[in-house]
Amino acid sequence: MRYISTRGQAPALSFEEVVLTGMASDGGLYVPETIPALGHEELAAMAGLSYAEIAFRVMQPYVNGEIDDDTFRGIVEEAYATFSHDAVVPLNQLDANHFLLELFHGPTLAFKDVALQLLGRILDHFLKKRGERAVIMGATSGDTGSAAIEGCRHCDNLDIFILHPHNRVSEVQRRQMTSVLADNVFNVAIEGNFDDAQAMVKASFADQGFLEGTRLVAVNSINWARIMAQVVYYVASAVALGAPHRAVSFCVPSANFGNVFAGYIAKRMGLPVEQFIIATNANDILHRTLCDNDFSKQALKATLAPSMDIVVSSNFERLLFEAYGRDGEAVRALLERFQSEPTALAEAPLATLRESFASHSVDDATILEVIREAHHRTQEILDPHTATGYRAAERARADATTPMITLATAHPAKFAEAVVKAGFPGVPLPPHMDDLLEREERYTVLPAELSAVQAFVAENRR
Numbered sequence: 001m002r003y004i005s006t007r008g009q010a011p012a013l014s015f016e017e018v019v020l021t022g023m024a025s026d027g028g029l030y031v032p033e034t035i036p037a038l039g040h041e042e043l044a045a046m047a048g049l050s051y052a053e054i055a056f057r058v059m060q061p062y063v064n065g066e067i068d069d070d071t072f073r074g075i076v077e078e079a080y081a082t083f084s085h086d087a088v089v090p091l092n093q094l095d096a097n098h099f100l101l102e103l104f105h106g107p108t109l110a111f112k113d114v115a116l117q118l119l120g121r122i123l124d125h126f127l128k129k130r131g132e133r134a135v136i137m138g139a140t141s142g143d144t145g146s147a148a149i150e151g152c153r154h155c156d157n158l159d160i161f162i163l164h165p166h167n168r169v170s171e172v173q174r175r176q177m178t179s180v181l182a183d184n185v186f187n188v189a190i191e192g193n194f195d196d197a198q199a200m201v202k203a204s205f206a207d208q209g210f211l212e213g214t215r216l217v218a219v220n221s222i223n224w225a226r227i228m229a230q231v232v233y234y235v236a237s238a239v240a241l242g243a244p245h246r247a248v249s250f251c252v253p254s255a256n257f258g259n260v261f262a263g264y265i266a267k268r269m270g271l272p273v274e275q276f277i278i279a280t281n282a283n284d285i286l287h288r289t290l291c292d293n294d295f296s297k298q299a300l301k302a303t304l305a306p307s308m309d310i311v312v313s314s315n316f317e318r319l320l321f322e323a324y325g326r327d328g329e330a331v332r333a334l335l336e337r338f339q340s341e342p343t344a345l346a347e348a349p350l351a352t353l354r355e356s357f358a359s360h361s362v363d364d365a366t367i368l369e370v371i372r373e374a375h376h377r378t379q380e381i382l383d384p385h386t387a388t389g390y391r392a393a394e395r396a397r398a399d400a401t402t403p404m405i406t407l408a409t410a411h412p413a414k415f416a417e418a419v420v421k422a423g424f425p426g427v428p429l430p431p432h433m434d435d436l437l438e439r440e441e442r443y444t445v446l447p448a449e450l451s452a453v454q455a456f457v458a459e460n461r462r
Protein backbone atom coordinates (compact mmCIF):
# COMPACT_ATOMS: atom_id res chain seq x y z
CA MET A 1 0.00 0.00 0.00
CA ARG A 2 1.36 3.41 -1.02
CA TYR A 3 -0.14 6.85 -0.46
CA ILE A 4 -0.63 9.38 -3.27
CA SER A 5 -1.37 13.11 -3.33
CA THR A 6 -4.77 14.56 -4.26
CA ARG A 7 -2.98 16.97 -6.61
CA GLY A 8 -1.10 14.30 -8.48
CA GLN A 9 2.40 15.81 -8.43
CA ALA A 10 4.06 14.74 -5.18
CA PRO A 11 5.92 11.41 -4.82
CA ALA A 12 4.00 8.38 -3.49
CA LEU A 13 4.91 7.56 0.13
CA SER A 14 4.86 4.60 2.52
CA PHE A 15 2.63 4.61 5.63
CA GLU A 16 5.58 5.57 7.84
CA GLU A 17 6.49 8.48 5.61
CA VAL A 18 2.92 9.68 5.31
CA VAL A 19 2.45 9.77 9.08
CA LEU A 20 5.67 11.77 9.52
CA THR A 21 4.83 14.16 6.66
CA GLY A 22 1.96 16.61 6.78
CA MET A 23 0.83 18.12 3.54
CA ALA A 24 2.14 16.75 0.24
CA SER A 25 4.85 18.80 -1.47
CA ASP A 26 2.40 19.77 -4.26
CA GLY A 27 -0.03 21.28 -1.73
CA GLY A 28 -2.32 18.24 -1.80
CA LEU A 29 -3.30 15.71 0.86
CA TYR A 30 -2.25 12.07 0.95
CA VAL A 31 -4.79 9.29 0.38
CA PRO A 32 -4.27 5.52 0.00
CA GLU A 33 -3.55 4.45 -3.55
CA THR A 34 -6.22 1.76 -3.27
CA ILE A 35 -8.95 1.42 -0.66
CA PRO A 36 -8.78 -1.99 1.02
CA ALA A 37 -11.99 -4.03 1.06
CA LEU A 38 -13.77 -5.31 4.17
CA GLY A 39 -15.85 -8.21 2.93
CA HIS A 40 -19.27 -9.29 4.17
CA GLU A 41 -17.72 -12.18 6.10
CA GLU A 42 -15.04 -10.05 7.72
CA LEU A 43 -17.64 -7.51 8.85
CA ALA A 44 -19.95 -10.22 10.16
CA ALA A 45 -17.05 -11.70 12.16
CA MET A 46 -16.58 -8.40 14.00
CA ALA A 47 -19.86 -8.70 15.90
CA GLY A 48 -19.07 -8.90 19.60
CA LEU A 49 -15.35 -8.10 19.32
CA SER A 50 -13.74 -5.45 21.53
CA TYR A 51 -13.27 -1.94 20.12
CA ALA A 52 -9.48 -2.42 20.13
CA GLU A 53 -9.73 -5.65 18.15
CA ILE A 54 -12.06 -4.09 15.56
CA ALA A 55 -9.65 -1.14 15.39
CA PHE A 56 -6.73 -3.46 14.73
CA ARG A 57 -8.58 -5.32 11.94
CA VAL A 58 -9.85 -2.16 10.22
CA MET A 59 -6.53 -0.32 10.30
CA GLN A 60 -4.09 -3.14 9.66
CA PRO A 61 -4.19 -2.91 5.82
CA TYR A 62 -3.36 0.81 5.97
CA VAL A 63 -0.36 0.17 8.21
CA ASN A 64 0.83 -2.20 5.54
CA GLY A 65 3.07 -4.36 7.71
CA GLU A 66 5.25 -1.34 8.54
CA ILE A 67 4.50 -1.95 12.22
CA ASP A 68 4.47 -5.66 13.08
CA ASP A 69 1.05 -6.98 14.10
CA ASP A 70 1.84 -7.63 17.76
CA THR A 71 3.34 -4.19 18.25
CA PHE A 72 0.45 -2.51 16.47
CA ARG A 73 -2.08 -4.43 18.56
CA GLY A 74 -0.28 -3.21 21.68
CA ILE A 75 -0.34 0.40 20.47
CA VAL A 76 -4.06 0.21 19.72
CA GLU A 77 -4.89 -1.38 23.06
CA GLU A 78 -2.90 1.22 24.95
CA ALA A 79 -4.50 4.11 23.03
CA TYR A 80 -8.07 3.04 23.79
CA ALA A 81 -7.38 2.03 27.39
CA THR A 82 -7.24 5.79 28.09
CA PHE A 83 -11.01 6.05 27.48
CA SER A 84 -13.21 6.09 30.56
CA HIS A 85 -16.01 3.94 29.10
CA ASP A 86 -15.46 0.19 28.67
CA ALA A 87 -17.09 0.32 25.23
CA VAL A 88 -14.69 3.19 24.27
CA VAL A 89 -17.39 4.76 22.02
CA PRO A 90 -20.77 3.59 23.39
CA LEU A 91 -24.02 3.84 21.43
CA ASN A 92 -26.88 5.52 23.24
CA GLN A 93 -30.38 4.91 21.87
CA LEU A 94 -32.44 8.11 21.75
CA ASP A 95 -35.66 6.84 20.22
CA ALA A 96 -36.94 3.99 18.11
CA ASN A 97 -34.34 4.40 15.39
CA HIS A 98 -32.00 7.27 16.33
CA PHE A 99 -28.73 6.59 18.15
CA LEU A 100 -25.97 8.79 19.55
CA LEU A 101 -22.44 7.50 19.10
CA GLU A 102 -20.65 8.97 22.13
CA LEU A 103 -17.15 9.82 20.97
CA PHE A 104 -16.34 11.96 24.02
CA HIS A 105 -15.12 9.50 26.65
CA GLY A 106 -11.42 10.16 25.99
CA PRO A 107 -9.06 12.27 28.11
CA THR A 108 -10.20 15.68 26.74
CA LEU A 109 -13.92 14.92 26.27
CA ALA A 110 -14.07 15.40 22.48
CA PHE A 111 -13.86 13.06 19.53
CA LYS A 112 -10.37 14.20 18.53
CA ASP A 113 -9.01 11.97 21.28
CA VAL A 114 -9.94 8.88 19.25
CA ALA A 115 -7.40 9.79 16.57
CA LEU A 116 -4.79 11.63 18.64
CA GLN A 117 -4.37 8.95 21.31
CA LEU A 118 -3.34 6.67 18.48
CA LEU A 119 -1.33 9.13 16.37
CA GLY A 120 1.01 10.15 19.22
CA ARG A 121 1.87 6.51 19.87
CA ILE A 122 2.41 5.69 16.19
CA LEU A 123 4.70 8.72 15.76
CA ASP A 124 6.71 7.77 18.83
CA HIS A 125 7.06 4.21 17.56
CA PHE A 126 8.48 5.30 14.19
CA LEU A 127 10.78 7.93 15.74
CA LYS A 128 12.24 5.41 18.19
CA LYS A 129 12.81 2.92 15.39
CA ARG A 130 14.68 5.59 13.43
CA GLY A 131 16.55 6.92 16.48
CA GLU A 132 15.14 10.39 15.78
CA ARG A 133 13.39 13.06 17.77
CA ALA A 134 10.70 15.39 16.48
CA VAL A 135 8.95 18.59 17.44
CA ILE A 136 5.21 19.09 17.12
CA MET A 137 3.91 22.62 16.73
CA GLY A 138 0.27 23.54 16.59
CA ALA A 139 -2.05 26.48 17.12
CA THR A 140 -5.38 25.96 18.81
CA SER A 141 -8.50 27.83 19.71
CA GLY A 142 -9.49 24.94 21.96
CA ASP A 143 -10.12 21.28 21.22
CA THR A 144 -7.26 20.17 19.02
CA GLY A 145 -4.52 21.50 21.30
CA SER A 146 -5.60 19.62 24.39
CA ALA A 147 -6.24 16.40 22.47
CA ALA A 148 -2.78 16.63 20.87
CA ILE A 149 -1.12 17.28 24.23
CA GLU A 150 -2.89 14.31 25.82
CA GLY A 151 -1.89 12.16 22.84
CA CYS A 152 1.81 13.08 23.14
CA ARG A 153 2.44 13.49 26.87
CA HIS A 154 3.88 9.99 27.21
CA CYS A 155 5.92 10.05 23.98
CA ASP A 156 9.66 9.95 24.73
CA ASN A 157 10.82 11.12 21.31
CA LEU A 158 8.36 13.98 20.83
CA ASP A 159 8.27 17.51 22.22
CA ILE A 160 5.00 19.34 21.73
CA PHE A 161 4.51 23.12 21.59
CA ILE A 162 0.92 24.34 21.47
CA LEU A 163 0.14 28.02 20.94
CA HIS A 164 -3.16 29.42 22.14
CA PRO A 165 -4.38 33.03 22.11
CA HIS A 166 -3.76 34.49 25.60
CA ASN A 167 -7.03 35.05 27.53
CA ARG A 168 -9.13 34.00 24.54
CA VAL A 169 -9.84 30.35 25.25
CA SER A 170 -12.29 29.20 27.89
CA GLU A 171 -10.92 28.34 31.33
CA VAL A 172 -11.77 24.65 30.95
CA GLN A 173 -10.07 24.48 27.57
CA ARG A 174 -6.97 26.32 28.82
CA ARG A 175 -6.66 24.17 31.91
CA GLN A 176 -7.01 20.97 29.91
CA MET A 177 -3.80 22.02 28.17
CA THR A 178 -1.84 23.85 30.86
CA SER A 179 -2.39 21.37 33.68
CA VAL A 180 -0.46 18.68 31.80
CA LEU A 181 2.93 19.06 33.51
CA ALA A 182 4.92 16.50 31.48
CA ASP A 183 8.51 17.48 30.56
CA ASN A 184 7.81 17.34 26.82
CA VAL A 185 4.71 19.56 26.86
CA PHE A 186 5.04 23.32 26.30
CA ASN A 187 2.03 25.61 26.32
CA VAL A 188 2.53 29.08 24.89
CA ALA A 189 -0.05 31.83 25.37
CA ILE A 190 0.38 34.28 22.50
CA GLU A 191 -0.45 37.95 23.08
CA GLY A 192 -2.62 38.02 20.00
CA ASN A 193 -5.55 36.17 18.44
CA PHE A 194 -5.86 32.67 17.02
CA ASP A 195 -4.93 33.82 13.51
CA ASP A 196 -1.65 35.29 14.82
CA ALA A 197 -0.85 31.97 16.50
CA GLN A 198 -1.72 29.98 13.42
CA ALA A 199 0.31 32.26 11.15
CA MET A 200 3.41 31.68 13.29
CA VAL A 201 2.96 27.92 13.15
CA LYS A 202 2.55 28.04 9.37
CA ALA A 203 5.66 30.22 9.00
CA SER A 204 7.61 27.75 11.14
CA PHE A 205 6.62 24.85 8.88
CA ALA A 206 7.53 26.88 5.78
CA ASP A 207 11.03 27.67 7.07
CA GLN A 208 12.31 25.12 9.60
CA GLY A 209 15.88 26.44 9.83
CA PHE A 210 15.42 27.42 13.48
CA LEU A 211 15.21 23.71 14.40
CA GLU A 212 18.63 22.90 12.90
CA GLY A 213 17.51 19.69 11.28
CA THR A 214 15.06 18.34 13.86
CA ARG A 215 11.89 17.14 12.18
CA LEU A 216 8.75 19.26 12.61
CA VAL A 217 5.53 17.23 12.57
CA ALA A 218 1.93 18.38 12.12
CA VAL A 219 -0.88 16.65 13.95
CA ASN A 220 -3.73 18.60 12.37
CA SER A 221 -6.55 16.74 10.69
CA ILE A 222 -4.79 16.42 7.35
CA ASN A 223 -2.57 13.68 8.82
CA TRP A 224 -3.76 10.43 7.24
CA ALA A 225 -3.42 8.45 10.48
CA ARG A 226 -6.16 10.59 12.03
CA ILE A 227 -8.59 9.69 9.26
CA MET A 228 -7.63 6.03 9.52
CA ALA A 229 -8.32 5.96 13.27
CA GLN A 230 -11.74 7.52 12.73
CA VAL A 231 -12.83 4.92 10.17
CA VAL A 232 -12.96 2.43 13.03
CA TYR A 233 -15.95 3.82 14.94
CA TYR A 234 -18.11 3.89 11.84
CA VAL A 235 -17.45 0.19 11.37
CA ALA A 236 -17.81 -0.68 15.06
CA SER A 237 -21.12 1.18 15.52
CA ALA A 238 -22.66 -0.13 12.28
CA VAL A 239 -21.73 -3.70 13.18
CA ALA A 240 -23.26 -3.22 16.63
CA LEU A 241 -26.54 -2.28 14.90
CA GLY A 242 -26.54 -5.21 12.53
CA ALA A 243 -24.18 -4.47 9.63
CA PRO A 244 -23.37 -6.04 7.26
CA HIS A 245 -26.87 -7.57 7.33
CA ARG A 246 -28.54 -4.18 7.41
CA ALA A 247 -27.53 -0.69 6.36
CA VAL A 248 -27.24 2.32 8.67
CA SER A 249 -26.98 6.09 8.15
CA PHE A 250 -24.70 8.60 9.87
CA CYS A 251 -25.10 12.25 10.74
CA VAL A 252 -21.81 14.06 11.42
CA PRO A 253 -21.27 17.55 12.93
CA SER A 254 -18.63 18.78 10.49
CA ALA A 255 -15.99 21.45 9.99
CA ASN A 256 -12.71 20.38 8.41
CA PHE A 257 -14.45 17.28 7.06
CA GLY A 258 -11.97 14.82 8.58
CA ASN A 259 -14.61 13.02 10.59
CA VAL A 260 -17.23 12.47 7.88
CA PHE A 261 -14.55 11.69 5.30
CA ALA A 262 -13.50 8.77 7.50
CA GLY A 263 -17.09 7.54 7.29
CA TYR A 264 -16.95 7.74 3.52
CA ILE A 265 -13.80 5.59 3.57
CA ALA A 266 -15.63 3.03 5.71
CA LYS A 267 -18.36 2.92 3.08
CA ARG A 268 -15.84 2.52 0.29
CA MET A 269 -14.28 -0.37 2.22
CA GLY A 270 -17.64 -2.14 2.11
CA LEU A 271 -19.69 -0.94 5.07
CA PRO A 272 -23.37 -0.65 4.04
CA VAL A 273 -24.16 3.04 4.61
CA GLU A 274 -27.31 4.46 3.11
CA GLN A 275 -26.74 8.13 3.78
CA PHE A 276 -24.23 10.55 5.31
CA ILE A 277 -25.70 13.78 6.61
CA ILE A 278 -23.26 16.64 7.02
CA ALA A 279 -24.32 18.99 9.83
CA THR A 280 -22.78 22.47 9.92
CA ASN A 281 -23.23 25.52 12.12
CA ALA A 282 -23.59 28.98 10.51
CA ASN A 283 -20.17 28.43 8.89
CA ASP A 284 -21.87 26.47 6.16
CA ILE A 285 -19.48 26.09 3.23
CA LEU A 286 -20.14 22.34 3.07
CA HIS A 287 -23.91 22.82 3.07
CA ARG A 288 -23.77 25.61 0.46
CA THR A 289 -21.57 23.50 -1.78
CA LEU A 290 -23.79 20.42 -1.65
CA CYS A 291 -27.09 22.25 -1.74
CA ASP A 292 -26.48 25.22 -4.07
CA ASN A 293 -23.14 24.35 -5.66
CA ASP A 294 -21.74 27.49 -4.07
CA PHE A 295 -18.12 26.53 -3.34
CA SER A 296 -16.88 29.86 -1.97
CA LYS A 297 -15.32 31.31 1.17
CA GLN A 298 -17.35 33.48 3.49
CA ALA A 299 -16.23 35.48 6.52
CA LEU A 300 -15.78 33.44 9.71
CA LYS A 301 -18.72 33.61 12.13
CA ALA A 302 -18.17 32.98 15.86
CA THR A 303 -20.88 30.49 16.94
CA LEU A 304 -21.96 28.54 20.01
CA ALA A 305 -20.32 25.47 18.44
CA PRO A 306 -16.80 26.96 18.19
CA SER A 307 -14.99 23.76 17.18
CA MET A 308 -16.93 23.90 13.92
CA ASP A 309 -16.06 27.54 13.14
CA ILE A 310 -14.13 27.36 9.88
CA VAL A 311 -13.92 29.19 6.55
CA VAL A 312 -12.42 26.35 4.50
CA SER A 313 -12.85 22.59 5.01
CA SER A 314 -9.38 21.23 4.40
CA ASN A 315 -10.29 17.53 4.14
CA PHE A 316 -13.05 18.17 1.60
CA GLU A 317 -10.23 18.04 -0.95
CA ARG A 318 -9.92 14.32 -0.28
CA LEU A 319 -13.56 13.77 -1.21
CA LEU A 320 -13.26 16.00 -4.27
CA PHE A 321 -10.38 13.81 -5.43
CA GLU A 322 -12.70 10.80 -5.37
CA ALA A 323 -15.63 12.67 -6.93
CA TYR A 324 -13.40 13.87 -9.77
CA GLY A 325 -12.39 10.30 -10.53
CA ARG A 326 -8.96 10.74 -8.88
CA ASP A 327 -7.97 13.37 -11.45
CA GLY A 328 -5.30 15.28 -9.48
CA GLU A 329 -4.96 17.91 -12.17
CA ALA A 330 -8.68 18.77 -12.04
CA VAL A 331 -8.56 18.98 -8.23
CA ARG A 332 -5.52 21.26 -8.36
CA ALA A 333 -7.21 23.59 -10.88
CA LEU A 334 -10.46 23.72 -8.88
CA LEU A 335 -8.74 24.46 -5.56
CA GLU A 336 -6.45 27.09 -7.04
CA ARG A 337 -9.49 28.90 -8.44
CA PHE A 338 -11.30 28.50 -5.10
CA GLN A 339 -8.45 30.29 -3.28
CA SER A 340 -9.06 33.51 -5.19
CA GLU A 341 -12.72 33.55 -6.29
CA PRO A 342 -16.14 31.95 -5.68
CA THR A 343 -16.36 28.78 -7.72
CA ALA A 344 -18.57 25.73 -8.34
CA LEU A 345 -18.07 22.00 -8.82
CA ALA A 346 -18.56 20.36 -12.20
CA GLU A 347 -22.00 18.74 -12.60
CA ALA A 348 -20.92 15.08 -12.69
CA PRO A 349 -18.82 15.11 -9.49
CA LEU A 350 -21.53 17.09 -7.70
CA ALA A 351 -24.12 14.50 -8.69
CA THR A 352 -21.83 11.74 -7.37
CA LEU A 353 -21.51 13.50 -4.02
CA ARG A 354 -25.26 13.96 -3.73
CA GLU A 355 -25.74 10.20 -4.06
CA SER A 356 -24.06 9.63 -0.68
CA PHE A 357 -24.29 12.96 1.15
CA ALA A 358 -27.04 15.28 2.33
CA SER A 359 -26.49 18.38 4.46
CA HIS A 360 -28.17 20.79 6.83
CA SER A 361 -26.98 24.00 8.49
CA VAL A 362 -28.04 25.05 12.01
CA ASP A 363 -27.76 28.62 13.39
CA ASP A 364 -27.11 29.59 17.03
CA ALA A 365 -30.74 30.22 17.97
CA THR A 366 -31.63 26.78 16.65
CA ILE A 367 -28.76 25.16 18.58
CA LEU A 368 -30.29 26.45 21.85
CA GLU A 369 -33.76 25.33 20.81
CA VAL A 370 -32.44 21.86 19.92
CA ILE A 371 -30.64 21.45 23.27
CA ARG A 372 -33.97 22.15 25.04
CA GLU A 373 -36.06 20.03 22.69
CA ALA A 374 -33.69 17.04 22.78
CA HIS A 375 -33.64 17.17 26.57
CA HIS A 376 -37.41 17.29 26.69
CA ARG A 377 -37.73 14.30 24.39
CA THR A 378 -34.78 12.12 25.48
CA GLN A 379 -33.49 13.44 28.88
CA GLU A 380 -30.06 13.92 27.27
CA ILE A 381 -28.17 17.21 27.40
CA LEU A 382 -26.39 17.59 24.08
CA ASP A 383 -23.30 19.69 23.57
CA PRO A 384 -23.81 22.44 20.95
CA HIS A 385 -21.87 20.56 18.22
CA THR A 386 -23.89 17.41 18.73
CA ALA A 387 -27.05 19.54 18.73
CA THR A 388 -26.37 20.55 15.11
CA GLY A 389 -26.18 16.85 14.28
CA TYR A 390 -29.38 15.98 16.12
CA ARG A 391 -31.33 18.59 14.16
CA ALA A 392 -29.71 17.73 10.82
CA ALA A 393 -30.45 14.03 11.30
CA GLU A 394 -34.13 14.78 11.79
CA ARG A 395 -34.41 17.24 8.93
CA ALA A 396 -32.32 15.56 6.26
CA ARG A 397 -32.78 11.81 6.75
CA ALA A 398 -34.02 10.00 3.68
CA ASP A 399 -35.58 6.92 5.25
CA ALA A 400 -36.90 6.65 8.81
CA THR A 401 -36.63 2.85 8.78
CA THR A 402 -32.83 2.91 8.50
CA PRO A 403 -31.06 3.32 11.86
CA MET A 404 -29.61 6.84 12.15
CA ILE A 405 -26.37 7.23 14.09
CA THR A 406 -25.58 10.82 15.08
CA LEU A 407 -21.98 11.34 16.15
CA ALA A 408 -21.76 13.05 19.57
CA THR A 409 -18.47 14.89 19.13
CA ALA A 410 -18.09 16.52 22.55
CA HIS A 411 -19.20 16.15 26.17
CA PRO A 412 -21.68 18.88 27.18
CA ALA A 413 -19.56 19.86 30.22
CA LYS A 414 -16.90 21.06 27.82
CA PHE A 415 -19.23 23.64 26.26
CA ALA A 416 -21.14 24.83 29.30
CA GLU A 417 -21.76 28.30 27.82
CA ALA A 418 -24.29 27.02 25.30
CA VAL A 419 -25.87 24.63 27.79
CA VAL A 420 -26.39 27.45 30.29
CA LYS A 421 -27.74 29.75 27.57
CA ALA A 422 -30.24 27.04 26.72
CA GLY A 423 -31.55 27.35 30.27
CA PHE A 424 -29.84 24.50 32.12
CA PRO A 425 -27.79 24.94 35.30
CA GLY A 426 -24.73 23.42 33.59
CA VAL A 427 -23.28 19.95 33.45
CA PRO A 428 -20.67 18.63 35.91
CA LEU A 429 -17.29 17.49 34.59
CA PRO A 430 -16.88 13.71 34.73
CA PRO A 431 -15.26 12.33 37.91
CA HIS A 432 -11.71 12.00 36.53
CA MET A 433 -11.71 15.74 35.81
CA ASP A 434 -13.64 17.20 38.69
CA ASP A 435 -10.52 18.78 40.21
CA LEU A 436 -9.48 20.43 36.93
CA LEU A 437 -10.05 23.94 38.23
CA GLU A 438 -7.69 23.35 41.18
CA ARG A 439 -4.84 21.73 39.27
CA GLU A 440 -1.46 23.44 38.92
CA GLU A 441 -0.96 25.12 35.54
CA ARG A 442 2.17 25.79 33.53
CA TYR A 443 2.43 28.03 30.47
CA THR A 444 4.58 30.77 29.02
CA VAL A 445 3.22 34.06 27.72
CA LEU A 446 5.02 35.33 24.62
CA PRO A 447 4.48 38.31 22.29
CA ALA A 448 3.00 37.58 18.86
CA GLU A 449 6.46 37.64 17.27
CA LEU A 450 7.78 34.79 15.18
CA SER A 451 11.37 35.21 16.40
CA ALA A 452 10.33 35.00 20.06
CA VAL A 453 8.27 31.86 19.48
CA GLN A 454 10.94 30.14 17.42
CA ALA A 455 13.64 30.98 19.97
CA PHE A 456 11.44 29.48 22.72
CA VAL A 457 10.93 26.27 20.76
CA ALA A 458 14.60 25.96 19.82
CA GLU A 459 15.74 26.47 23.44
CA ASN A 460 13.23 24.19 25.10
CA ARG A 461 13.13 21.17 22.81
CA ARG A 462 14.96 18.30 24.43
Ligand SMILES: *Cc1c(COP(=O)(O)O)cnc(C)c1O
Nearest residue numbers: 254255256257258259307409410
Ligand atom coordinates in the same frame (compact mmCIF):
# COMPACT_ATOMS: atom_id res chain seq x y z
C1 LIG B 1 -13.18 19.14 15.49
C2 LIG B 1 -14.60 19.06 15.93
C3 LIG B 1 -15.66 18.94 14.99
C4 LIG B 1 -15.43 18.96 13.49
O1 LIG B 1 -14.79 17.81 13.00
P1 LIG B 1 -14.12 17.78 11.53
O2 LIG B 1 -13.39 16.51 11.46
O3 LIG B 1 -13.20 18.99 11.49
O4 LIG B 1 -15.22 17.90 10.53
C5 LIG B 1 -16.95 18.78 15.48
N1 LIG B 1 -17.21 18.78 16.80
C6 LIG B 1 -16.23 18.91 17.73
C7 LIG B 1 -16.59 18.93 19.17
C8 LIG B 1 -14.89 19.05 17.33
O5 LIG B 1 -13.91 19.17 18.25
